[in-house]
Amino acid sequence: MKILHTSDWHLGHKLYGYDRFDEQQSFLNQIADIVKAHQPDVLLVSGDVFDTGNPATEVQKMYVDALLHIRAQKEDMSIVITAGNHDSYSRIEVNRMLWKMAGVYMVGNVAHHAVRSADYEPHVIRIGDKGFVAAVPFCYEQNFPQVPEGIAESRQGHFFRKLLDVIDAQNHNGLPVVLMAHLAVTGCDITGHRDNVGGMEYTPLDQLGTGYDYLALGHIHRPQFVEGGDRKARYSGAPVAVSFDEAYPHSVSIVEIDRHGETPRCTPVEIINPHPLVTLPVNGALPFDETLALLRDFDAEKAAYIRLNVLSDNGYLPPDCTERALEACRNKACKFCYVNRIIDVEKENETAQPTVTIQEIKEMSDDKIIDIAFRHHGLNEEQRDMLRQVIQLVNTEDKI
Ligand SMILES: [Mn+2]
Numbered sequence: 570m571k572i573l574h575t576s577d578w579h580l581g582h583k584l585y586g587y588d589r590f591d592e593q594q595s596f597l598n599q600i601a602d603i604v605k606a607h608q609p610d611v612l613l614v615s616g617d618v619f620d621t622g623n624p625a626t627e628v629q630k631m632y633v634d635a636l637l638h639i640r641a642q643k644e645d646m647s648i649v650i651t652a653g654n655h656d657s658y659s660r661i662e663v664n665r666m667l668w669k670m671a672g673v674y675m676v677g678n679v680a681h682h683a684v685r686s687a688d689y690e691p692h693v694i695r696i697g698d699k700g701f702v703a704a705v706p707f708c709y710e711q712n713f714p715q716v717p718e719g720i721a722e723s724r725q726g727h728f729f730r731k732l733l734d735v736i737d738a739q740n741h742n743g744l745p746v747v748l749m750a751h752l753a754v755t756g757c758d759i760t761g762h763r764d765n766v767g768g769m770e771y772t773p774l775d776q777l778g779t780g781y782d783y784l785a786l787g788h789i790h791r792p793q794f795v796e797g798g799d800r801k802a803r804y805s806g807a808p809v810a811v812s813f814d815e816a817y818p819h820s821v822s823i824v825e826i827d828r829h830g831e832t833p834r835c836t837p838v839e840i841i842n843p844h845p846l847v848t849l850p851v852n853g854a855l856p857f858d859e860t861l862a863l864l865r866d867f868d869a870e871k872a873a874y875i876r877l878n879v880l881s882d883n884g885y886l887p888p889d890c891t892e893r894a895l896e897a898c899r900n901k902a903c904k905f906c907y908v909n910r911i912i913d914v915e916k917e918n919e920t921a922q923p924t925v926t927i928q929e930i931k932e933m934s935d936d937k938i939i940d941i942a943f944r945h946h947g948l949n950e951e952q953r954d955m956l957r958q959v960i961q962l963v964n965t966e967d968k969i
Contacts (some may be wrong), residue, residue, distance in 0.1 A: 570611065570696060570700035570745045570825070570826050571608070571610050571824075571825050572610070572611050572612075572613060572639060572747060572785070572822075572825070572826070573604060573609040573611070573612045573613070573783045573822075573823040573824075574613045574783075574805040574821065574824055575614055575615075575805050575808060576615035576616055576617060576786070576804070576805050576807070577616070577653065577654065577787055577807035577808075577811070577819040578593070578597075578617065578618050578753070578808060579619070579811050580593055580620060580628050580631060580632055581593075581619055581620045581624040581628035583620075583963040584906060584935060584964035585874075585907055586835045587874065588629070589809075589844075591684065592615055592809055592842055592843060593809075595842070595843050596808040596809055596839075596840050597631070597635035597638070600635075600639055600808070601639045601641075601956065603821060603823075604639055604642040604643055604646065605642040605643070607647060607823050607838075608646075609617070609643070609823065610646060610647065610699045610700075611646060611647045611648070611696045611702060611747075612646060612648060612649070613641065613649050613702065614648070614651070614911060615651055615653075615657060615786055615788075615805065616652055616653070616656065616706060616707055616788060617653030617807075618632065618652070618653070618656055619632070619656050619657075619660075620654065621656060622655070622657030622660065634649065636668075636673060638808070639680035642671070644859065645694050646672070646695075646887070647672045647673075647674065647697075647702075648673040648732055649673075649674045649694055649704050649749065651676045651677075651705065651707075652675070652676070652677040652678070652754075653707040654665075654704070654751065656677070656707075657677075657680070658677035658678040658706060658707075660677070661675050661677035662675050662677035662678065663677075663693070663850070664674070665677075665817045666899065670948070672705065673855060674694050674702075676705070676706050678706060678708070678888075679705070679708045679713055680692065681714050685714055685715055686714055686860045687713075687714040689731065689735045692704050692732055693732070693736055693757045694881045696702045696782060696871055699742040699744065699866075699944065700745035700746065700747065700826070701736045701739070701745070701746045701747070701784075701841060702747050702748075703736055703746065703747070703748045703749065703781065705728070705729065705732070705750050705751075707788070707910065708725070708750065709912075709950060710723060710725050710897055711724070711741075713727070714723050714728065715754075721951040723776065725772065725776060726777075726811050727751075729778045730747070730762055731780075732778075733746070733748065733779070733781060736780065740829060742795040742830040743830070744829055744843055745783070745828065745831075745871070746782050746829060746929050747765070747783045747902075748781035748783070748785065749784075749785045749786075750777060750784065750786055750787070750833070751787040752770075752772050752917055753769050753772065753789060754777075754785070754802065755773045755774065756771075756795065756797060756798075757771075758791050758793055759789055759791070760790060760815070760817070761790065761810075761812055762812075762815075763812075763815075763850070772852075774795060774802060781827045782829060782830065782832075782833060783802075783826055783833045785805070785834050786803060786805075787804070787805070788804070789804045790810070790816075791815065791817055792804060792806030792818075792819070792822065792837055793806070796840060797924070799832075800835070800858070801806040801832070801833060803824075803835060805820070805821055805822045806819055807819055808820070808821060810842065810845075810846045812846075813876045813906070813909070814842065816846075819837050819839070819840050820839045820840055821834055821837070822834075822838070823835070823838060823842060825881070842894070843872060844874065845874070845875065847903070848874070848877075849863040849864055849876070849877055853878065854909075855878070856880055857879055857881075857886060857890055857908070860877040860879050861877075861890075861897055863877075868901065870899045871902055871903060872902045873902075874901040874903070874904050874906050875894075875898065875903050875905050875910050876907055877905075877908045878909050878911055879909065879911065881911065882912075886908060888912055896948075907928065910929065925941065934966055935956075935960050939956055
């Protein structure tokens with residue numbers, strides 16, 4: 570079975586107010602070209618198809634047109650799409666029966682029978698005589714079906730194990746089995762990840778069962794094999810960077826598996842963003858005037874998004890820095906996004922009230938925010954833990 574594995578398209582994502590339609594159309598076209606060149610049996614999109622639960626109509630149209638165009642490059646190819654935490658699970662499934670007629674399988678939610686027991690059938694997708702796909706969307710632990718009494722397993726762990734058992738019982742010919750999931754596996758590299766804001770929950774790899782030959786993961790944007798996963802568990806990564814800190818090549822993965830029990834062969838195929846995200850300076854930070862000089866020298870013909878990493882030792886920036894940066898970009902193809910103020914926290918005066926922008930708060934970890942908010946109160950570990958739990962609860966409620 571030949572698989573094209575991708576995830577985290579984040580269609581409709583805007584970068585500091587700039588529309589990314591051209592870049593998104595570009596990677597969708599590149600995926601169609603890759604399908605034409607490699608002729609996979611199945612295309613997997615492991616969650617976060619859209620950036621928000623309610624994407625604009627032109628974004629939805631781009632998605633539908635792209636799926637039809639991709640499919641036209643190999644008409645008997647199956648497509649399996651699962652919902653990620655950014656997607657609305659009901660939107661992903663809204664036309665699922667219609668799409669199924671075209672060999673496109675949309676899995677938005679974990680299926681239950683009326684009695685709250687799991688319904689595995691919608692998650693099992695047979696790829697002709699080539700293999701099986703077990704498609705699991707993003708799902709919070711409490712939304713997986715309840716575990717039968719007397720079984721000491723998490724809901725999530727139980728669901729994955731039983732799903733793979735269901736496939737095993739049907740797999741009489743030793744066909745390859747691929748599992749799809751949208752979550753953060755313990756030990757994965759989350760460099761530059763936007764979703765670590767508000768804390769990230771990790772699932773140990775062994776919670777996802779053992780009956781698969783390849784685990785097609787989504788959620789983390791850096792392409793990687795999961796440590797300890799025996800080169801069977803992989804994040805394809807996002808096709809283009811969603812944040813400036815994702816400063817590494819982005820790609821999709823071609824994966825080939827001959828038979829159940831054999832090791833998959835994986836080849837990443839790089840996706841080129843015609844409008845890359847560029848930080849000036851590329852490494853470290855400089856005083857504002859020096860970053861502005863770099864911006865003035867930036868190739869006028871080069872389309873790019875620009876972030877300035879500005880060193881600030883007294884905590885302040887020139888009040889007109891955004892205007893001056895925008896002015897430096899005038900008549901250039903690049904777009905200025907924001908000044909990233911880099912503060913040496915160790916050097917800050919402990920008694921001074923820290924000045925923090927809204928943008929900085931958005932990018933801070935929960936622990937850092939707790940540190941700043943309660944810097945004069947001296948929280949003990951128990952109080953800190955309670956605060957973390959409250960924040961996590963609020964985040965969870967927010968996404969349901
Ligand atoms: Mn995600």
